[in-house]
Amino acid sequence: MTNMMGRVAFAALATAFATEAMAVEWNASLWGQRRAFTEHVEKLAELVEEKTDGEFTINISYGGLSKNTENLDGISIGAFEMAQFCAGYHRDKNRAITVLELPFLGVENLEQEVAVSNAVYAHPAVAEEMSQWNARMLMTSPMPQYNLVGTGEPRDELADFEGMRVRATGGLGEAFAAVGGVPTSVTSSEAYQAMESGVVDTVAFAQHAHLSFGTINEADWWTANLNPGTVNCPVVVNIDAYESLSDEHREALDSSVSEAIDYYLENYGELLARWDQVLEERGVNKVMISQDELAAFREVATPIHQEWIDTMSAQGLPAQELYDLVNSTLEEAKSGS
Template sequence: MKILTTASVAALTLAFATEAMAVEWNVSLWGTRRAFTEHVEKLAELVAERSGGEFTLSINYGGLSNERENLDGISIGAFEMAQFCAGYHNDKNRAITVLELPFLGVQNLEQEVAVARAVYAHPAVAAEMAQWNARMLMTSPMPQYNLVGTGEPRVTVDSMNGMRVRATGGIGDVFASVGAVPTSVTSSEAYNAMESGVVDSVAFAQHAHLSFRTIDIADWWTENLNPGTVNCPVVVNIDAYDALSDEHRAILDAAVDDSIAYYLENYGKLLEGWEATLTEKGVAKVTVDAAEIAKLAANAQPIHDAWIAEATANGLPGQELYDLTVQSVAANAPK
């Protein structure tokens, strides 16, 4: 019979304690690893490194849920962290859809981060997310969307009449205001929709045109339409977050800024190579005349006003959220 010494008992106790302290979170993303997910990848790297491997994030691309159901998965604790886009289910996250209004005037990714953070910090956002047992962790900043399309370029407001476009949220609304027909197929479905002719054009940021291959079958890309962007937060399950040790929670929170900084640096490199990508793919870069953009932008304010009215009718401080967004855009404008 093997006799356990005091030292061996202590070693076993330490081993069990260490195992008990180890925490692994499941993270639900979609598609493939790309510029849009690099902050989550960096977060996982930093959390593991700074916790000495005691706190890890297991990142899954579509293996846990699809993008439209990530918030539902968070609500029931199916996984601890997830990314989603507000435009996929406006009724579940009405407050943050203010960030998807068209022509807000955001000029770069740093400004996009600052504005999103200001809105995420509003009590109404926290309360609405809490209904899904979700807590905002960080945003996924994206450049202003632009169109790729097939056939003749849609560079005038008149040519957009009847255009079938993959566009969600406020971007879809502003295209609809000039007679276009928006559809909100997911990013993963956009290529097939474009290839089969279900849509004539797709509104994405650059990374998504690359990742979801819409650029591969496009004839043209608008370099300066810039009607707006979508907002895609990363959230955590509140119960899981609260269950973290103080040390692990502090590590997670502190890693957010570093992860966002890495994301911005990485996305900047993608943008630097965009011209070469267009040339390589044989996609024509088209410029929309300022007068045509002004015509489209003129329809933005009624969409903004309608958002305020609808948000207020749904019990949200619509005017307050809108004013916060506009003020944050102005306060964080590039110098």
């Protein structure tokens, strides 16, 4: 009897140990607060936990693990298993994907943004560059075209951008600099304070960020149709952590990406649908820039594309190939093929 009880206890202990050993817990480093920009990560965590019956969980931290500008570094040393970052925060570390931040690429909606991002992320040059940081691309964080909120008189002509202090990163910053603006790359979390204190006159964000970071509350006006471009913010995973997953857990993660993106697009669509109401509630003037002024802006900013190709090619990247990939993918997305 004693031996039988001992065997039962041992079996129970072994089962418990095996269950514990199968359990996987990841940490994901984001920033700010939960918002439209992070809903796909939240949904991904929910789906993974459901598909694995709670064996694989992802704990999401909003700034508790790392600064947003250091998330890629944290991934590289294995400080956490998943992270979101924006290419413009450290362009030298993720040069290949900065093609997606070039101004006036012609992306018209979030679905097209997903298409071009996925195409670029799948390129071998991107995988190789990310591997230097022990990072593997998981999914994009599609955002609509950025537009400006500002204080004082609306800036609706090209000449008005001369000397304008603007919070803008990456290719957007270059575009505003090309028309006489003075870009600064303060982080999204610092944008409200920069605007409130007068460090910047304007802030370039997507709609959700103007809401989440409070810049809309300081605004007198919003450029509804400038649409100079957007930033690209991937979600990546640590390669070692990803490869150490069981086949079942890896499948649960990979298969949840498209579902999470679909959820993101639906959720963001609801925000866009009520944006005019948000502007009205806050007393923000909706500024429409004339087509002539938009054409003038594009003409000044377009040479930035060739400069990017030349610079990145000189650094050994297949820049023309990446640029052509964006354009061909966008053309396919627009044609519906």
